[in-house]
Amino acid sequence: GAVVSQHPSWVICKSGTSVKIECRSLDFQATTMFWYRQFPKQSLMLMATSNEGSKATYEQGVEKDKFLINHASLTLSTLTVTSAHPEDSSFYICSTGTTVYEQYFGPGTRLTVT
Amino acid sequence: GQQVMQIPQYQHVQEGEDFTTYCNSSTTLSNIQWYKQRPGGHPVFLIQLVKSGEVKKQKRLTFQFGEAKKNSSLHITATQTTDVGTYFCAGRLNTGTASKLTFGTGTRLQVTL
Numbered sequence: 001g002a003v004v005s006q007h008p009s010w011v012i013c014k015s016g017t018s019v020k021i022e023c024r025s026l027d028f029q030a031t032t033m034f035w036y037r038q039f040p041k042q043s044l045m046l047m048a049t050s051n052e053g054s055k056a057t058y059e060q061g062v063e064k065d066k067f068l069i070n071h072a073s074l075t076l077s078t079l080t081v082t083s084a085h086p087e088d089s090s091f092y093i094c095s096t097g098t099t100v101y102e103q104y105f106g107p108g109t110r111l112t113v114t
Numbered sequence: 115g116q117q118v119m120q121i122p123q124y125q126h127v128q129e130g131e132d133f134t135t136y137c138n139s140s141t142t143l144s145n146i147q148w149y150k151q152r153p154g155g156h157p158v159f160l161i162q163l164v165k166s167g168e169v170k171k172q173k174r175l176t177f178q179f180g181e182a183k184k185n186s187s188l189h190i191t192a193t194q195t196t197d198v199g200t201y202f203c204a205g206r207l208n209t210g211t212a213s214k215l216t217f218g219t220g221t222r223l224q225v226t227l
Contacts, residue, residue, distance in 0.1 A: 105157050
């Protein structure tokens, strides 16, 4: 299956700072990537759909000015959490897929805001 | 908006017992997928069901898609400790490649000897 990487795997930052998370598709070109957030022992909640070369589509309730998404190339999408607060602490996972079928998920990034 | 619920939320079984998780969508789905997430890991694709009433098997796992395409189930026969994890169903409303998945609430399975 497709290989998706994320960097960093975990990050601790202070409240008010910004954090950038990278999602890379290593062996195929991804025109679409999805960003999810998962709180402990909860389900994955889709935050936004990242489209290469165009603006991301955000789900209802997700602040686009707080969660900046850039999909500048077919292999890289980035999620920047701006002015992070403790309530933003979560597991952030990206996914993509080569077909309409299965999605391949990155290993995730655990963000802790202190 | 679309909601996908799973029951039970958690189940603890002894190795060798069977396990079933049920998935119900508030809207009719184009297709449904199942994923397994081990503790500390990321979701891993198991299978996709597309047709009404479809049944697929993978070794000890049996997946079923309801006739109305609004519900699905995953049944594990004779569980093993390697089955531990959270099982999510995820539904798609459309068939486009950019069509988003809505994940179910998940069922956490614990298996002990």
